[in-house]
Amino acid sequence: MANTSYTRSEELKEILSGQETQLQQKMDEAKDMASFLVELVDTLEVTMSNRSAKGDKEKPLRYCTHIMEQLDALGWDRVTLVDQDLSRVQIELCDASQRKHLITARFPPAYPTIPLTIAPLEVPECEDDQLASQRGLSVGGLSLKQGLALEAAIRQAEGQLEIFREFWDVMQDFDERTWVIDPEKPTRADKMRRCALGNHCSIQVTVQPLSPRSMPDTKLFGPTASIAPMRTKLYQNAGLWDVKKLPRENLEVLLELEGGFPSPVSTNKDDINVGCGICYSFRFEGQVPDQLCSHAKCQQPFHRVCLYETITTSAPKT
Template identity: 65%
Template sequence: MDRELEVCIEIASSDSNRSGIESKPEFKTVVQRVLTGNLGCVFGTDELKEILVGSKLQLQQKMLEASDMPSFLIELVDTLEGILSSKSTNIDFQERSVSYWSQIMEQLDALGWEMITDLNADLSKVQIELSDASQRKHMLVVRFPQGFPAVPPTVEPLETPACNSEHSSLSQQLNSNALPFGQQPGLQSVIRHAEKQLEFFKEFWDVMQDIDEHTWVIDPEKPTRADRMRRCALGNHCSIQMNIDPLFPRSMPDTRLFGPANSIDPMRSKLYQNAALWDESKLPRENLEILLELPNGFPSPVNVSKDDINIECGICYSFRFDGQVPDQLCSHSKCQQPFHRVCLYEWLRSIPNTRQSFNTLFGACPYCSETITTTAPKQ
């Protein structure tokens, strides 16, 4: 301890009983009995007594349980160390808190309270609502450390898409939360950096919003601002997956078609044959409707029902199961029922006449009795 406290110890004589502790000896300073036990007594000043107010009962019990005075003294010293260290920390925090709170309040006043959607009682965390040029809402979370303003605030990164590796330097710059606060760290620097991100990704989010509003997105179930992939229903048990480049969102995306071969093969041919028609002045969704020759556009919840697109597993009757989407189809042209691999595998295993060759099962489709095959799902 950096602080000195006077503590006097009186050890009980070997022939003393519990009530026969020797009388208090003469001390040079004014002390009083603080703790008493069968091992002896602890005397101290009023200062020691005040420090131990909240711990006296606990120490008294430890003194009664101790095997000897030296072991109890170790407990006493540890307790005093903890109390004094805690009080010192509290004093330091109180001294800092006046500057800490006033600086944060100044920052929030300058920013504008209409932008604040949540604020911790101790002002350590603030949630700020930002809008991009298309009026989409984005939440920015800023945390103020106890050493603020000497220690800069930390920022939880906005939900933004990851850029491709060939543009890693730009990606790191845009997604970094190590902000250029300079000599005077503050919320204004945080907001400026966040607004640059919103401006940069504005067109990417426009493209994704158009897809979400004009197609039936079957994956991801709840897209975030960071998601670059959309899997959209095409009808007739078919779907298309597209990955949009955040840096060039109007360029032709990487695409993948899912569905029965007799349906997706003609679509794949159209996609490649019409690739030269891609027009970056149009949105990707509009371009894909042209390339795939969809006269009525993509199916969407507005113009088709869920039964029409038939994307749910024919065994568990859900689209997602344990994070997986249906990836198996009955090959019969009039059935083409989708299944989760794990559901179909377990179904076929339960049927007595199912044949097996290595890890592949051969059995009857539960809907049309057409022979259907599947392999064991990955563990």
């Protein structure tokens, strides 16, 4: 392909600066355009790899300028973290209920030739394929379009956060008005709460992210004599469920909890009686009590590991 030349975009000129003679020689020696393109791709890969290996300590002026312009347009009051080399930026979003969400944007070494990427947001997994599709979601949760400019990507993220606003309202209500014993530190992606009822009893509630005010999946834990009438009440009063009320309020009606759920406001944590009868804690080595004493006068919950250790250490040695 002697006496053949090629043109490059401004971005490619910047990346391949200083290698023009070498590339022209490869073009002259190439049998055809396909062969030259293979050589060009190899050169680009080596160049980008070398940039990454050096940590990109010296970013091109265009790279830095473009990112700074986007952050200026977005507003620095929303930026919570910027890496020294500008490769990673963390931005704070607020939903309509003033909950804060963090989103991370990453700028590759060849930005803007190669577009920025947005890390997945912390949202609940959606299992309802049809509802998820109707609301522009993947079954797993939010799916942000990659390749957008930063400000456009943030606008899209804010719009999608609105989809889960009511779900987070529901979960926040459980967190603030009940004794949540599991998970220990709920995240925005957690759909389940296990709430103490007192007298060694608790209820596990799993909320549907896209229809959070519908009746959730529930599971009762505790002595059979105590939870059997609760289970009956849930079944018999199911028709009283009112989607205008929060699920926590509805469960108080269905379970006929006159004083409502035990909560940090109304009940001392020591009085909710869900701890292990051996170690006296609810959580031990990441596990919650899953064994129940069958004696009518006890009915105390225990960790399986605590029971095992107690039995093995107290058993006579032969």
